C-alpha cells in the first residue's frame with residue numbers, strides 16, 4: 063500500500079493551485095454543512111433549554127393552576143365552585159394512589175416589603191416544604207423550608223437571588239429579616255441563580271424564581287389577608303410515581319376536579335411531559351425541514367465536487383498517462399483522485415463547520431435563542447462530507463483510472 | 475531478453491483497418507543497442523509501445539525475460555512497466571509541477587519504496603546523469619537536454635532490464651542530441667539493453683544494430699561490428 067499521505071500532499075498541492083475554483087465549487091457544500099451545523103446547534107440549544115425548563119416544572123409532575131375569574135361573576139360562580147382549594151388536593155391524593163409528592167401554592171398580595179437595608183418587589187409565594195424538591199429548586203445558601211416550618215406556622219422564608227440582592231445588597235441574607243406586609247420573616251435560605259431567560263415554553267407562561275419569597279403555605283394562609291371569595295390555592299402540583307402515564311393521570315385528575323368544581327372552568331392542567339413531547343415534535347419538524355435543505359445543498363455540493371474532479375481529470379490527462387507509463391496501476395490512479403475528492407470535501411466540510419458556528423452565533427445574538435455546541439453535529443458533518451467526497455469522487459476517479467495510457471500520453 | 479513473434483497491432487476506425495504493425499518478429503539479446511528506423515507512420519512507435527507494455531497487441535506473442543506479456547492483465551503490465559522497463563519519450567513527459575528529484579523518484583512510489591530511500595536513489599541517479607545540482611528545479615526551469623536527462627534518470631531509477639526510447643532526441647538540437655546519445659552509449663557500455671526509435675541516421679549510427687521498418691513490417695535487421703559504431 064502506497065503511503066496515502068503522498069497522494070494527500072499531492073491533492074493539497076493541487077487544490078492550493080486552484081484556490082478560487084475549488085472554493086467556488088465548494089460553496090454548495092460549505093453552505094450545506096453550515097446549515098446543518100447551525101440547525102443542530104440551535105436545536106441542541108433549544109433542547110437543553112427545554113430540558114432545563116421542564117426540570118423546573120418537574121418532568122414527573124402535573125401542575126394544576128387556577129384560572130382567574132372575572133370579579134363581577136365571582137359571587138355567581140362561587141355558588142357552584144369554591145375555586146382551587148386544599149380539599150381538591152386531598153381528593154387528588156385519594157383518587158390517584160400513585161403520587162409520590164405534592165405541593166400547594168398561594169400567592170400573597172403585597173403592599174409593602176422591605177428589610178433593614180432595602181426594598182423589594184418580589185412575589186411572595188406560600189408553598190409546601192416539598193416544593194423545593196419537586197420544582198428542582200436549588201438552594202445555594204442556607205436551607206429550604208421544612209415540615210417543621212410548615213407545622214409551626216414559622217415565619218421563615220427562602221428568597222430568590224435577585225430578591226436577596228434587593229433586600230441585602232452584598233450582605234449575607236441568611237438570618238436577615240424581611241417585613242412582608244405586617245409580618246416579619248427570617249431568611250433561612252437563598253436560591254441558586256438559574257439562567258433561563260425564557261418567559262414562555264410551548265404556550266405556558268414561565269416564572270423566574272429569581273425574584274421570589276417563598277414562605278410556608280400554612281403560614282401564608284393563616285397569617286395573610288385574602289379577598290372574600292378568593293380561591294384558596296393558586297396552584298398545586300402533584301408528582302407521579304415512575305412509570306405512570308402522565309397524560310392518563312392528567313385526564314383522571316381533570317375529571318375529578320371538573321366534578322368537584324361542578325363543571326366550572328376555573329382551573330387548568332399543565333403536563334410538563336406532554337409539553338416536552340410537544341416541543342420535540344416541533345423541533346423534529348424544524349429538523350426535517352432543515353435536513354432537507356441541508357441535504358439538497360450537500361447534493362449540490364457533491365455534484366460540484368464531481369464537476370471539479372472531472373475537470374481535474376481532463377486537465378491532468380497527460381499526468382495520468384505519465385504515471386501509468388512508469389508503473390501506476392488503475393487502482394493507484396483511482397486512489398490519487400479519490401483522495402483529492404476526499405480532501406476537497408473534507409476541507410469544504412471544515413469551512414462549513416466554521417460557517418455553521420458563525421451562523422449559530424449570529425442567530426444566538428439576534429434572536430436570543432440558546433445555541434449549543436453539538437459535537438455530534440461536527441462528527442456527523444465531517445462524516446457526511448467525507449462520504450460525499452467519496453461517493454461523488456468515485457466516478458471521476460474511475461474515469462481517470464480507465465484512461466488508456468497511450469491516449470493519455472498523447473493528450474494536449 | 476525480448477522475443478517477439480508475428481506481433482500485430484491493428485486499429486479499426488469505422489470500416490478501415492489500419493495495420494500499424496503487421497507481423498513483426500525479432501529478438502533482442504541482453505546488452506543489445508538497437509535503433510528502430512523507418513519513415514513516419516511505419517509503425518515504430520506502435521512497436522515500441524507494445525515492447526514497453528503500454529499497449530496490448532492484436533496478435534502474436536511477446537516474451538519478455540521468459541514471460542509471455544501479450545496476455546497479461548493490466549495490473550501485471552503496470553508492474554512490468556514499473557520494474558522491468560525504463561521508457562524515455564520524445565516530449566520528456568515530466569510532471570510539470572514536481573521537482574527533478576520528485577520526477578525521478580516517481581516510479582519508486584509505485585514500487586512501494588519508502589520516501590527516504592526514494593530520495594536517496596533519485597539523488598544518486600540525478601548525479602549520474604550530471605544533474606546533481608538541479609534536484610530542486612522544476613522542468614520549466616530546465617533546458618530540453620536537462621529535461622531529457624531527468625527523464626532518462628527516471629527511466630533508470632528502478633534498474634530496469636531494458637530501456638526503451640521513442641525519438642529521445644527528436645525535440646533537441648544537434649549538440650544536445652549528442653550529449654543525450656553519449657548518455658545512452660554510456661548506459662550500453664555499463665551493460666544496459668537499449669532499444670530506441672529514431673528516423674535520423676546520425677542517431678542510429680550510435681547503435682550496433684539497426685532495424686528498418688516500413689508499413690508495419692521489418693524490412694532489414696542488420697548488426698554492425700562495434701568498431702563501426704561512432705563514438
Ligand SMILES: Nc1ncnc2c1ncn2[C@@H]1O[C@H](COP(=O)(O)OP(=O)(O)O)[C@@H](O)[C@H]1O
Pocket residue numbers: 485487492493494512513514515516517518519520521
Ligand atoms: N491510436 C491510433 N488509432 C489509429 N491509428 C493509429 C493509432 N496509432 C497509430 N496509428 C497509425 O498506425 C500507423 C503507425 O503509427 P506509428 O507507430 O505512430 O508510426 P511511427 O511512430 O513510425 O511514425 C500510422 O499509420 C498511424 O496513423
Ligand SMILES: [Mg+2]
Pocket residue numbers: 518519520
Ligand atoms: Mg512515432
